[in-house]
Amino acid sequence: MTATSSAILRRALLYVPASSPRMLTKSLGLTSDNVTYDLEDSVTPTAKPQARIALRDHLASISSRPSTIRELAVRINAVETPFALDDLTVLANLPQVDAIVIPKVNSASDLTFVTDALRHLSPDRHSSSSANPIKLIALIESARALTDLSSICRASPYLSGLIFAAEDFALDMSLTRTPSLSEFLYARSAIATAARAASLPSTIDLVCTSYRGEEGLGRLEEECLGGKAMGFNGKQCIHPSQVEMVQRLFAPGEKEVERAVRIVIADAKAARAGRGAWTLDGAMIDVPVVGRAKAIVSKAEGCGMDVEKLMDKWKDEEPE
Known part of the structure; x- marks a missing residue:
């Protein structure tokens, strides 16, 4: 049992671009189990330093987390990039940060790096007696990560969940995403099973890229029910309009x-x-x-x- 294995509810994990001041402000009025401020895919390389500072100022201005949001997280840049350590250095000591979402986790060493950085940058929250460490959520995006799930799940006492990143996984495997999602069956099943075997409280399914109109909502509903049936207990969201349905469908009926x-x-x-x-x-x-x-x-x-x-x-x- 890890330090973060207590009950955690992440039915929806909603990404908010850290490069948009308007969306940063708007995010505080949302209702979602998780809001993840994104410094990775939604921010261009040249804009990352400015977005990082804007996010720091935004989080520092919050005296407490809004009651309608259970968790505030930050998706940093991948450990293999030159941006990850700067992200952690600027943000890890902010009390408003509940979790760090780590993209492109390919091996246990990626989580070890972030764990060691957090212990150095925010020692009070990561001592052996701390009851509120920053939790880690790992994005599984490659064939290499899929074959190393067991060691990834054991890599950090702060690991609190796995996320399946379908688009990057499809790129790595040269797959074409289809409406049936059958091409992801093995990967999704392996991730949900590994998280359960490691007693991780959170297993978050792929993004639904359709969300507008009846057809988009129908696709979202189908994906939620399919993911829940596979053992996932949450789903990534890329638009606030997805959150209500996701949270309703991942709650018990x-x-x-x-x-x-x-x-x-x-x-x-x-x-x-x-x-x-x-x-x-x-x-x-x-x-x-x-x-x-x-x-x-x-x-x-x-x-x-x-x-x-x-x-x-x-x-x-x-x-x-």
């Missing part, structure tokens, strides 16, 4: 939560009676099913759903 509440209540009664397995609505309920139900109830609470009301509604539920 109402019927799903209600059934989970019934299972949790009835299981407590079954346990007191010494029953390890029982049935509900004709289906067998055993330890794995109960574990899943408890996880759903916990996530529903984190998503702001009225679990107490459901608990009261089903308080008389009995194991069959």
Whole structure:
């Protein structure tokens, strides 16, 4: 169990270009589990120094994180570039930075570099007794990274999640992205499985490049449901209009939560009676099913759903 393995909710990870003063200001009024200020792809090389300073000033002007945003993160430039250390040097000591998103993580050494830099630049938050270290989220973008997932997941005690970067992965593999996303099946499954095996709390799926009109929203919904079915618990967003749907679809559904509440209540009664397995609505309920139900109830609470009301509604539920 790593230092960052406690419950973290990142249904939507929304990128905001750090080079746009208007979008920096507008970001504070958004509602999203995560807002990631981007210093990488959305900023040209010549604009990076200015964007870095603008982002520092923006974050320093915030006395506290807006209540509608759970996490403020920064996507720095790749470790292999000359910009990464400058990004960390300028931003790592700001208390408003909750997480660092690291692009193009190809090996464990990329995370080791950032971890060592954070311990040097922000020692108070990264001592052995610190309860609030800056978390790391790694973007998996290459075949090399995919074959080294196990060591990447073990590289830092601050690692808190993996993100699949489909466009860069397609470039590396000479793939063409199709609506079915079948060309990414192995990569997505491997990333979701590796994150789960390492007990990382966050596994974030590819960007949906379509978001305008009914067709774009339909594509976004299809991708969210497909990613959730593969084991992802969040999705990257490139426009604020995507966030509401992403967060709704990556939250437990109402019927799903209600059934989970019934299972949790009835299981407590079954346990007191010494029953390890029982049935509900004709289906067998055993330890794995109960574990899943408890996880759903916990996530529903984190998503702001009225679990107490459901608990009261089903308080008389009995194991069959």
